[in-house]
Amino acid sequence: MLQFIAKRFLIMIPTILVISFLAFWIIQLPPGDFLTSYVAQLEEMGDTIDPQVIENLREEYGLDDPFLVQYWKWISGIVFRGDFGYSFENNMRVSMLINERLYLTIIVSLFTMVFTYAVAIPIGIYSATHQYSIGDYTATFFGFVGMATPNFLLALVLMYVAFVWTGNSLVGLFSPEYIDAPWSWGKFVDMMKHILVPVVVIGTAGTAGLLRVMRGQLLDELRKQYVITARAKGVGERTLLWKYPVRASLNPIVSTIGWSLTGIFSGSTITAIVLNLPTQGPVMYNALKSQDMYLAGGFLFILAILTVVGTLISDILLAWLDPRIRVGKEA
Amino acid sequence: MNDDVVLELRDVKVHFSTDEGTVKAVDGVSFSMTRGKTMGLVGESGCGKSVTSQAILRLVPANGKISGAILLNRDGQEPVDIGALDNHSQDIRDIRGKDISMIFQEPMTSFSPLYTMGNQLMETILLHQTPDKSAARTQAVEMLRKVGIADPARRIDEYPHEFSGGMRQRVMIAMALSCSPEILIADEPTTALDVTIQAQVLELMQELQKDFGMSILFITHDLGVVAEMCDEVCVMYLGKIVEKAPVEEIFHNPRHPYTQGLLESIPKIGHKTEGDLKSIEGVVPVPINLKPGCGFCDRCEHKIEGLCDTYNVPTAEVAPGHWARCFLYPEVVEAHNKAVGGEE
Numbered sequence: 001m002l003q004f005i006a007k008r009f010l011i012m013i014p015t016i017l018v019i020s021f022l023a024f025w026i027i028q029l030p031p032g033d034f035l036t037s038y039v040a041q042l043e044e045m046g047d048t049i050d051p052q053v054i055e056n057l058r059e060e061y062g063l064d065d066p067f068l069v070q071y072w073k074w075i076s077g078i079v080f081r082g083d084f085g086y087s088f089e090n091n092m093r094v095s096m097l098i099n100e101r102l103y104l105t106i107i108v109s110l111f112t113m114v115f116t117y118a119v120a121i122p123i124g125i126y127s128a129t130h131q132y133s134i135g136d137y138t139a140t141f142f143g144f145v146g147m148a149t150p151n152f153l154l155a156l157v158l159m160y161v162a163f164v165w166t167g168n169s170l171v172g173l174f175s176p177e178y179i180d181a182p183w184s185w186g187k188f189v190d191m192m193k194h195i196l197v198p199v200v201v202i203g204t205a206g207t208a209g210l211l212r213v214m215r216g217q218l219l220d221e222l223r224k225q226y227v228i229t230a231r232a233k234g235v236g237e238r239t240l241l242w243k244y245p246v247r248a249s250l251n252p253i254v255s256t257i258g259w260s261l262t263g264i265f266s267g268s269t270i271t272a273i274v275l276n277l278p279t280q281g282p283v284m285y286n287a288l289k290s291q292d293m294y295l296a297g298g299f300l301f302i303l304a305i306l307t308v309v310g311t312l313i314s315d316i317l318l319a320w321l322d323p324r325i326r327v328g329k330e331a
Numbered sequence: 332m333n334d335d336v337v338l339e340l341r342d343v344k345v346h347f348s349t350d351e352g353t354v355k356a357v358d359g360v361s362f363s364m365t366r367g368k369t370m371g372l373v374g375e376s377g378c379g380k381s382v383t384s385q386a387i388l389r390l391v392p393a394n395g396k397i398s399g400a401i402l403l404n405r406d407g408q409e410p411v412d413i414g415a416l417d418n419h420s421q422d423i424r425d426i427r428g429k430d431i432s433m434i435f436q437e438p439m440t441s442f443s444p445l446y447t448m449g450n451q452l453m454e455t456i457l458l459h460q461t462p463d464k465s466a467a468r469t470q471a472v473e474m475l476r477k478v479g480i481a482d483p484a485r486r487i488d489e490y491p492h493e494f495s496g497g498m499r500q501r502v503m504i505a506m507a508l509s510c511s512p513e514i515l516i517a518d519e520p521t522t523a524l525d526v527t528i529q530a531q532v533l534e535l536m537q538e539l540q541k542d543f544g545m546s547i548l549f550i551t552h553d554l555g556v557v558a559e560m561c562d563e564v565c566v567m568y569l570g571k572i573v574e575k576a577p578v579e580e581i582f583h584n585p586r587h588p589y590t591q592g593l594l595e596s597i598p599k600i601g602h603k604t605e606g607d608l609k610s611i612e613g614v615v616p617v618p619i620n621l622k623p624g625c626g627f628c629d630r631c632e633h634k635i636e637g638l639c640d641t642y643n644v645p646t647a648e649v650a651p652g653h654w655a656r657c658f659l660y661p662e663v664v665e666a667h668n669k670a671v672g673g674e675e
Contacts, residue, residue: 225435225437225440226443226444229442229503230451231390231427232388232390232427232428232432233427233432233506234427234428234455235424235458236424243446244443248443248444321445322444322445323444323490323492324444324490
């Protein structure tokens with residue numbers, strides 16, 4: 001098992017490098033760069049800028065260097081100095097911007113995942129074991145409604161409901177007095193109050209989808225011969241359910257943890273804009289719009305790392321769940 | 332109840348309600364099993380033999396309804412009617428795996444791939460015999476040795492995918508016998524195995540039957556296996572037993588045209604067969620909304636118009652210990668007349 005984890009860990013390194021290269025290439029793909037769109041923006045407003053200043057800026061940031069040189073500067077900065085470059089638009093180091101947003105993004109994402117699994121798995125199990133009952137139909141109904149409702153709409157509805165009931169629209173992750181305050185118990189409690197709405201909004205669609213997956217998988221497993229074998233041994237229904245088919249049907253859910261993590265990350269952008277959440281989505285979106293390439297690249301890079309790490313986690317969990325996947329064990 | 336009888340089925344029916352109507356998969360099956368002997372249950376696919384065996388442990392799917400009496404006569408205890416128990420009751424769970432255990436056709440899918448063989452084997456022992464894990468393990472290793480698994484102390488910690496089909500079936504037998512059951516139900520245990528492995532598994536079952544003294548209900552469509560394994564045979568067709576007799580009687584003196592057809596459709600060593608082997612024309616009908624009459628009459632060469640296709644056929648003893656459900660025999664016609672006369 002340890003050997004398996006070590007091997008998977010080593011494979012991660014070249015994977016991440018290849019992804020970083022692709023990410024950098026993709027954000028360079030649109031014609032022009034930050035300075036050309038900056039100049040265009042100024043001209044639109046009737047301003048002009050001395051071409052010499054532009055030329056100096058190009059020089060300074062190496063925008064005219066060949067692609068590989070630019071990539072090397074970028075990646076070596078990240079690897080050796082933890083320096084993600086400079087955000088033109090925000091006039092800040094990218095690492096500062098990322099730091100500020102990333103941990104809140106991760107907090108919201110993790111809460112969303114916990115919410116998704118905690119709701120979807122038990123309801124999925126209930127639906128499968130009570131197939132075609134009223135409870136199953138109700139879960140199915142809300143599941144499909146949940147899947148079909150756009151996140152931003154749900155966000156608006158919940159904001160409205162929250163406002164009518166509590167007099168507070170619960171926008172953002174913190175009340176105004178805590179936004180710039182250092183971490184404290186009060187700030188944590190305040191965040192917990194605010195986090196419910198975004199978690200429900202971001203998590204609903206995923207929960208609904210997962211519920212259907214869990215139900216379908218479990219229905220398949222329940223019909224398998226080994227369930228009857230266990231029943232014929234005299235195992236009680238509850239023990240049997242949890243020991244055999246439920247564990248087997250977790251397999252596809254566990255194997256998608258890797259991408260469900262990124263899905264939550266990138267899928268929550270619109271929600272984050274609507275709810276004014278201080279997460280990475282809106283910043284990333286703006287960076288892409290204005291071709292603020294180091295900022296966009298930095299976020300892409302970190303997203304990629306999270307995906308790879310998520311995949312590693314799901315591989316380890318899968319190996320623990322299903323002995324057939326444990327490779328490297330001598331036969 | 333006679334002490335020699337370990338299990339008796341009286342008019343057992345299993346009806347499934349489906350959207351198309353009621354499927355009478357098992358429609359009034361009665362037989363009794365003698366302690367330490369092997370009863371064969373023979374028939375084509377879809378004749379209800381597997382469902383009969385599932386009914387004995389109340390393992391039929393949720394839309395199936397079991398009626399009739401299934402009397403289990405344990406040594407020194409009052410007979411229990413399994414037919415009257417609840418599917419989820421502690422009583423039936425205590426019987427499953429302990430008094431009556433079962434082995435299945437598909438050794439490949441009968442084990443969960445997620446747990447070691449030892450885990451699944453010890454589960455039965457832990458449930459019914461001892462809560463002590465190390466004692467259960469010792470017993471499980473011993474069982475594996477008995478069924479001929481080499482190096483059982485090591486192999487007990489391996490997973491099902493590391494075993495071959497034949498080996499898995501051996502572990503399955505070990506699991507079924509680990510609590511020394513009174514009855515072993517074997518639902519086509521050798522159908523999925525190749526012929527050499529089949530012979531080994533059958534031999535193993537016979538040896539273990541001598542050791543453990545259990546009765547076996549052997550379900551199969553393979554008449555060769557029946558000849559080798561069974562003391563008595565029930566031939567099933569369309570949810571009913573059409574013929575019941577000691578094994579020699581079935582092979583040397585088959586009475587029901589269906590049994591005769593089955594026997595004619597297997598090649599005999601030492602006999603030159605002219606042309607093709609005989610086959611029984613047609614297929615088993617689906618048991619939904621059946622008309623009264625003999626279920627086999629559409630496929631039968633000896634059909635008597637106005638009788639076979641009109642009246643349900645009773646069973647009668649056509650020779651000592653030999654029961655048949657066919658109007659070709661005067662005993663059956665007599666039983667029919669008595670029943671009809673009684674109604675009028």
